[in-house]
Amino acid sequence: MTVRGWAKDLAMGVRFAFAGGREGWVRALLTAVGVGLGVALLLLTTAIPSALSARDRRGSDRDDFTYSGKVLSKADDTVIVAQTDTTFRSDDVRGRLLQPEGDKAPLPPGVGTFPAKGEMVVSPALKKLLESGSGKLLRERLPYRISGTIGHAGLIGPAELAYYAGATGLEHQLSSGYVERLDYFGPSPNHQQDGLDPVLILLIMIIFVVLLLPVGVFIAAAVRFGGERRDRRLAALRLVGADGRMARRIAGGEALAGALLGLVLGSVFFLIGRQSAGLLVVRDISVFPSDLNPSPALVALVAVAVPAAAVLVTLFALRGVVIEPLGVVRTAKPPRRRLWWRLLLPLGGLALLYPMVGKGNADGNFNEWMVISGTVLLLVGVTALLPWLVEAVVARLDPGAVSWQLAVRRLQLSSGSAARMVNGIAVAVAGAIALQMLFAGVEHDYVKSTRADLNRAQMEVSLRGDIPLSEAGRRLAGTEGVRHASALALGSAEDKPKNPDNSVEVAVGSCKELGQVARLSSCRDGDIFRIVGAHYDETSPKLLRAGRTLYFDRDYGASGSHPVPWKVPAAGLKTAGPRPDPTGYERGGLLVTPKALPAAATAGFTRKVYVSLDPSVSDAREYARNAAAAMDPLADVYALTSGKVNLQFRSIRTGLFVGATCVLVLIGASLLVSQLEQLRERKKLLSALVAFGTQRRTLSLSVLWQTAIPIALGLLLASAVGLTLGAVLLRMTGETVRVDWASVLSMTGIGAAVVLVVTVLSLPPLLRLMRPDGLRTE
Template identity: 65%
Template sequence: MRVRQWSRDLGMGAKFAFTGGREGWSRVLLTAVGVGLGVALLLLTTAIPSALAARDDRAHARGDFTYSEMKTPKGDNTVLVGKVDTTYRQRDVRGRELQPEGVRAPLPPGVTKFPEPGEMVVSPALKELLESGDGKLLRERVPYRVVGTIGESGLIGSQELAYYTGGKQLASKADGGRVARITDFSEGETYPSDGLDPVLILLILVVFVVLLTPVAIFIAAAVRFGGERRDRRLAALRLVGSDSHMTRRIAAGEALAGSALGLVFGAAFFLVGREIAGSVEFFGVSVFPSYLNPSPALAALVAVTVPVAAVLVTLFALRRVVIEPLGVVRTAKPARRRLWWRLLLPLGGLAMLYPMMGQGKNNGEFNEYLVTGGVVLLLIGVTALLPWIVDAVVARLGSGSVSWQLAVRRLQLSGGTAARMVNGIAVAVAGAIALQMLFSGVQSQYTEPSPQDLSRAQMQVTVPSATPLASAAEQFTRTKGVRDVMAFSEGWLGDRRKDPNRSSSVAVGDCAALREVAALPSCRDGDVFALQGGEYDTDTPKLADSGRTLYIDPGYDDGERGKQVAWTVPRALKQAESRTDPTGTKRGGFLFTPSALPAKAGPALRGQVYLKLDSSVPDVYDLVRNTAAKIDRYGDPMVWTSGERSDAYSSIRTGLFVGAACVLALIGASLLVSQLEQLRERKRLLSALVAFGTRRRTLSLSVLWQTAVPVGLGLALSAVVGLTLGTVLLKMTDVPVSVDWASVLSMTGIGALVVLAVTLLSLPPLLRMMRPDGLRTE
């Protein structure tokens, strides 16, 4: 009987929502749009695991390098693949040379025909780039004729830059590294992952909680759009005999209708968003729309949870509203909000997180339930405390300008509504501050500082042994933006032709280059130096006996066959003190000037060129890459950085940025809808004030103050909660607590800018609502 009564009342409320005329439809549409935006983001979130899995599957399906010695014999089902990757303006470009060796040679995914030498098939994004003015430098590096495009099955993302070009005479270069022979794409080795340590798992958990909590709050706020006018309509139901409980159930039915329509809108927004996601790139990550398929179980959970939450939120919101046959008792002085239970939420969150203090990454996994529950309670605590703080502050605000008084009086009458508008932004900022502190605190554990001296060089290029080093150095010297070139030929020598007992390094360069790695007593062409003071070098002093025969490029039992060029230590061998070279190490071994090296030893050495650049020259790195590509198309110049960051850590950080961008977009859109709904409810009041002579400037400022006061209080509260949560998380990861105040201020400023942008966008509708004809009643 009770279930039947609930069903009847909820159904009646849903019917009123769709048959209540313009007012009913307006409220339902506002609710549906707000709920729909949140549902769309939830669906996108549930699709993330499938998108990541699809990217991994695509990457595996085109894996083509074993990075080991060639073991596959030539046959009519083999293809040679040369790795010609490059980078263009900080974007990776995946390149492959293909040379089929038989009629059954496998084609890479997404390619229907092997390109001939001088031709290439490209990804749609690369084709667009090459045809634009921005691709001029890249066209010099890949000057092949475009004869087709790579299909979706051959790409991991819609914005990936990739190409396949025809190759020739690749067999002589086949080594499993630069050039590989395969019988099937996807046969490349996949190295097992080390897995994520507890701190990285904690980061993932906190990121998801912080990003999804504002979404849930926005959905809860959206089902309360138009609440004041709805409650006045419900008073009429009391006149025809409904009791207070039935009236609340009917109101919940209206919210249920709006949330159900919101699910439809959310599905539509999701489909639109999925198409948009397929045409953009966030922080180097792009996907195809087909990747974004929500898990059926998670999508069903969203479909069930949102309507249920709409009913519960509505019943909770009406607990303090007295709906009588003659009106709604809402505008009377509200009962004083109680603080004690609001404090229980953040205190409960701290209590859940406290047992994991000092755990760090070496004491097992963090309890995911305690972490999730603790972070959620702390963030939800913001939504519970903010209405109390807004009421407490606005009750004490004094006199001021007319616009200020209008705003303060409105806030005193409906502080809860104002707080609901900024709850989402406050929670998002609190979470962002905490995450920023956590990422900053643990990044040293996942970032390894580079020993390279960036003041002496910014790029390093490897030159193949077949290319004269002097010629390569001359080409780099002529490259625009290159200030200085240091060139060395490097290799090894040992005391035996094969499997030497003692070995040491060899570096060949002119006197200017050698002085970059050692303090030379004097230098002229023909000199040879034995280095002293090298790091971890104990063999050089024992090999530097004059008259002793040593062998450059000795061979080893593991399959490496050296050139084994004999060299006799000269009597005129000079001693030199090692100094820190541009790579940040003190090298040992022997230094040769060019004429001192045996002529036959040249092919046994590999050149290394260190470049000092003029960073003020536009695209200087790509100018260097173009020169390097002319010297060796398989080379990939190395750009030196101040440190190297863990791939897993970087991926989580990238995911945070992508998710934060989506949440900020939702925040802005939902705030705008909420602001327009508030203005719509006050349309008649605004028109009356204008009719009585109130200036539009005064009303506009009053609306701004009504937004600014709760936003300011919300951001202050979010800063306190965010700093508290960030401190607790750092204590849990067992790293020193430090506050990056610049990041805290920037996160708070971003939140304020979103609200300011929404306020500015709401001004044109506000000005239209200030016309006296808004008093007209039909």
């Protein structure tokens, strides 16, 4: 067979795909929509790396932290930047105060001119929020006039909340750690980007496999839409003289037509999706449409691979079929599905993965290709095993009620196509279970559990500025939604006025408030305590000796500082026992009541207020943040939580959720399409069944069973394979194997929900088809 002959037959098939009148168009369109959805997802996936790197690049281009530990000297081209990040409800707001110190002061990316004091430039999303009713509380916290917006170059995503406000007097705060003098914005040479650790890379690889594999399975299923009608057409072709091979190639051509149209639709879907990506915020992450650019090589690969796969899948699907001039004959009894070669796939996958067991905690480089092919084989094993499983189980099912009987018998007759329908879901669920298990297993490495005691306080407010401690406590305590607030001034005392070797911690507060951080037996104003027995406190016993002189220095030894000396009293240092503060920190050193030290000594101390909130006031946190910001724009407000998630880890998990959702929606759509097609082909039969009195309920239930039985089996198999893969992956990362039943249940639950939704959505057309019009022959 020459290439030309092939091309001729394929082209004829392409023509047939569209020539079949309305019927033909509808079928070609269904296929195209199916393939198109898959292609769009593929393109989106290939665009994600570029989107993320564009995002990262803009993120680092506006870096304003030198990591040098030194303070630049003031010049014509310097600017002082203060971090004033805050959180509004569940959203993070990036905030910066800017104080240009000369004409050549660098502007942050995306900002045209420096905002004057009392003004700010904001991101479009923040502007919208501030102007909306729901942003009223945040408006109070940011009392600046909006003088402009931050451009695209200064934002990592369209939904990012960010502002730059003008300020003065920041030079006094340069030592606080939140304020820096800069001569440019951009990545610091002192800071090296952390490479992703191998376990995270493993996770990302698995996520891609798990998301893309079901898409492949889905495309394979989509090109087989409309199979029965196509069979009849092929038979007609044979009748007018096409030989068997030609007929096959023409069938391939029809699939090719659907796939090509699918490519076009996929590009359109992708462009639409890309445009609407700007409107979409998934778990804090939003992407600029212009960042979503698939790499040309990957696009070319998709454009070639999808149509080629469509033709190959069709030829493969027709292998058990003899196309005769008078009809299509499926080889009378399809050979019983054999188990052994189907088992080879997952076993092969395990064999590839097994050698890497335990590599994760050594120095951890996984062989990427072995990981990917092992995982792929294991998951593809699901698609190979499922038809066998469905056939084997369905053959043994006994018909019960009529609806059940109808469903079971139908499945017995065509278990293959039933299995094909759920293959995608099974693969997605198996992969997701494995991933979830891996996540749950490694989570404690990445989610640091804090020791915060949420019963005592839910927020920690750190104030710098000059506001007196007692007033800070009073004002926060008087804020709406705050139950009580305990204010402490925290700092340290050194052993030498210059270049100290040792220091002790010092906390200043009233007796009641000191009781939050240590166990006191008795206390009066004027008392000084020494904490005895705190962990990791080795300096206190050395320095807190009677008669020893210590130095309080508000500027930490910077030139021109004047440390305040203080002599440890000969007598009268009371002792106190250690007690963790509300954040879980157990301090040592000195506890001082306000009268016991000169005010000058503690002038440089950080004022910390532990705030306990009233859970019945929903915006209590926002009121407290507003109160803190009013006292000190640089106030650092930290909401205490029981766990803290590594950020990188969180974004990976986010990606998984986004992807899994898309995949399941896609597969749900394909299920629906094939379900509807099947129903349409049975229009006459359905009408006849209704004619002799079959209730709609019976038929609806049978449709449900027909989907639910293969899905149940698919989910069962998916759980088994997913748990196996998860266990192997956990062993690879060196974690102990724990089954995360919650995720198994939730993933299978989502799979089951997809079935339900599909059934519900196919009910209206089913009911319509059951109308007696189907009986009309005239």
